[in-house]
Amino acid sequence: MSRLFVCATFAFAASVSAVGHAADAAAPEPPAAVPASSATKPDAAAVSDLQSPAEVNTRYSAYTLPANQWGINAGALGMGDGDVFALLSVAYGLPARVQLNMNLAHAGVGLLNVGAAWHFIDTRYFDLGIRSGVWYGHGEWFWIANPLAKKLLAKIDYVKVPIELTASSMPTRWLELDLAAQYNWAKMFGASSNDDSLFSKSQISTIQFFLRPGMRFFISDNTALELFVKLPLYTAVPVGERNPTIPFKDTWWFEGGLRSRLARGLYGNVRLNYASISDWLYGARLYPAFEIEVRP
Amino acid sequence: MAFTLVVASKAAHAQPVALPAATTTSPAKPSLSLRGFDALATVGWGAHTGTLASLELAPYGASFGVDLGYSWKSGFRIGGYFFHSLGRTFPQHRESRLGRDFDYTAEASSSNGGISLGWGVPLYCFVLRYKLSLGVTAMSWAFRTATPAEVGFGDDSSPSIGLHIAPGVALLWPYGKFEGGVGFDYLAQIKDTIPSGFIGTLFLGVRL
Numbered sequence: 001m002s003r004l005f006v007c008a009t010f011a012f013a014a015s016v017s018a019v020g021h022a023a024d025a026a027a028p029e030p031p032a033a034v035p036a037s038s039a040t041k042p043d044a045a046a047v048s049d050l051q052s053p054a055e056v057n058t059r060y061s062a063y064t065l066p067a068n069q070w071g072i073n074a075g076a077l078g079m080g081d082g083d084v085f086a087l088l089s090v091a092y093g094l095p096a097r098v099q100l101n102m103n104l105a106h107a108g109v110g111l112l113n114v115g116a117a118w119h120f121i122d123t124r125y126f127d128l129g130i131r132s133g134v135w136y137g138h139g140e141w142f143w144i145a146n147p148l149a150k151k152l153l154a155k156i157d158y159v160k161v162p163i164e165l166t167a168s169s170m171p172t173r174w175l176e177l178d179l180a181a182q183y184n185w186a187k188m189f190g191a192s193s194n195d196d197s198l199f200s201k202s203q204i205s206t207i208q209f210f211l212r213p214g215m216r217f218f219i220s221d222n223t224a225l226e227l228f229v230k231l232p233l234y235t236a237v238p239v240g241e242r243n244p245t246i247p248f249k250d251t252w253w254f255e256g257g258l259r260s261r262l263a264r265g266l267y268g269n270v271r272l273n274y275a276s277i278s279d280w281l282y283g284a285r286l287y288p289a290f291e292i293e294v295r296p
Numbered sequence: 297m298a299f300t301l302v303v304a305s306k307a308a309h310a311q312p313v314a315l316p317a318a319t320t321t322s323p324a325k326p327s328l329s330l331r332g333f334d335a336l337a338t339v340g341w342g343a344h345t346g347t348l349a350s351l352e353l354a355p356y357g358a359s360f361g362v363d364l365g366y367s368w369k370s371g372f373r374i375g376g377y378f379f380h381s382l383g384r385t386f387p388q389h390r391e392s393r394l395g396r397d398f399d400y401t402a403e404a405s406s407s408n409g410g411i412s413l414g415w416g417v418p419l420y421c422f423v424l425r426y427k428l429s430l431g432v433t434a435m436s437w438a439f440r441t442a443t444p445a446e447v448g449f450g451d452d453s454s455p456s457i458g459l460h461i462a463p464g465v466a467l468l469w470p471y472g473k474f475e476g477g478v479g480f481d482y483l484a485q486i487k488d489t490i491p492s493g494f495i496g497t498l499f500l501g502v503r504l
Binding site: 290 | 345346370371415417418419420424426428461463464465482484488491492494
């Protein structure tokens with residue numbers, strides 16, 4: 001569990017620093033005009049709340065950061081591809097609703113992930129976005145793993161390319177519906193088929209196709225309740241020639257959380273996850289995750 | 297530097313965003329003051345969420361303690377907490393690969409304390425407080441009719457002491473000088489021999 005301590009401490013320190021920057025942004029100064037990413041969403045864009053383009057949650061949604069907007073996220077104890085163990089990501093919004101992002105925390109432990117997102121259909125009631133990226137893991141640099149995993153991982157490198165299509169809709173002022181379909185292509189180098197049980201448990205670099213439906217209830221102008229479930233339809237470990245599969249019962253997960261605007265440009269997020277993989281990562285099926293997001 | 301900026305920041309609810317003239321605004325709402333010192337008594341129930349291989353230790357259960365802190369106008373809060381959990385006793389059976397199978401009882405309780413950072417957000421007449429705590433857990437334990445080595449607990453001695461990180465959320469209702477509410481903390485334990493736990497808590501106290 002010492003890896004947990006290192007990750008959380010790192011993320012915690014980054015969070016406090018990030019909070020400081022956000023608080024600075026929260027000083028009473030004339031705010032910039034809310035960037036309107038969609039001229040077809042007059043209601044959502046007109047008010048400053050968590051459904052507005054400047055404040056909408058880009059995690060697990062079709063939406064992207066407004067053009068020229070930075071986003072810095074710091075957190076720990078996550079379970080997803082992009083936020084497992086620790087999260088210190090930097091994202092930037094480009095014109096045409098394109099976003100680039102990278103998790104610097106993972107880069108520090110031998111995992112490199114860079115991604116891009118494009119919110120390419122933007123209508124009043126229906127939005128569609130696509131995300132992709134490249135995950136590269138160099139096992140020898142993965143110092144944060146437990147001794148057994150470190151010994152095993154030291155021999156391997158892996159590459160993963162996820163591609164995700166996400167539909168989002170805000171049918172009312174208090175509800176957002178999201179549905180994602182994601183396929184992960186993965187390849188491991190240097191792995192032995194004798195090790196497939198450990199790879200199965202950890203779900204490191206799996207070939208996977210899953211659906212992720214979710215909903216967000218905007219219970220006030222500054223707080224949302226977010227519920228998601230990951231439903232993998234196919235999961236396999238790219239080890240050896242037979243690519244052993246992992247059953248659904250070991251791969252699905254549920255998460256519920258709260259996201260609030262703490263101050264202008266500063267957002268807090270606490271989640272509870274229930275998942276089999278959490279047992280391997282953290283020693284318990286029910287586990288929390290937290291995140292601070294700054295949009296200076 | 298970060299701390300100075302945090303405490304100097306404005307409350308989320310107190311930052312009316314100057315929207316363009318064409319935009320809509322909500323009607324003025326009564327302000328909910330977040331600034332002040334609060335002292336809260338806590339009563340709760342905790343459950344362990346993991347096991348140590350096949351050994352089940354339950355150091356949480358019924359819990360009681362205190363939570364003190366100061367909140368700035370921005371909602372940022374620094375506090376401290378302490379609570380004692382009575383824990384529970386678990387009768388268990390161990391199947392041994394070498395030697396005899398045997399029954400035993402595992403008893404555990406814990407004391408937990410530390411510092412917490414929080415941020416309160418107005419939510420109608422409530423305050424939704426996000427928390428992140430860092431503290432120490434001292435878990436007392438005993439095995440009846442078995443030794444720690446026999447049940448696979450290693451050579452640790454009671455009490456086991458380790459650090460924990462605890463994200464949590466509380467929904468509080470300030471009413472004059474009084475404050476009450478409900479919430480949870482998840483104690484993510486760093487030491488392998490102390491199981492992590494989920495603690496649901498009732499708060500009742502004063503705001504000054």
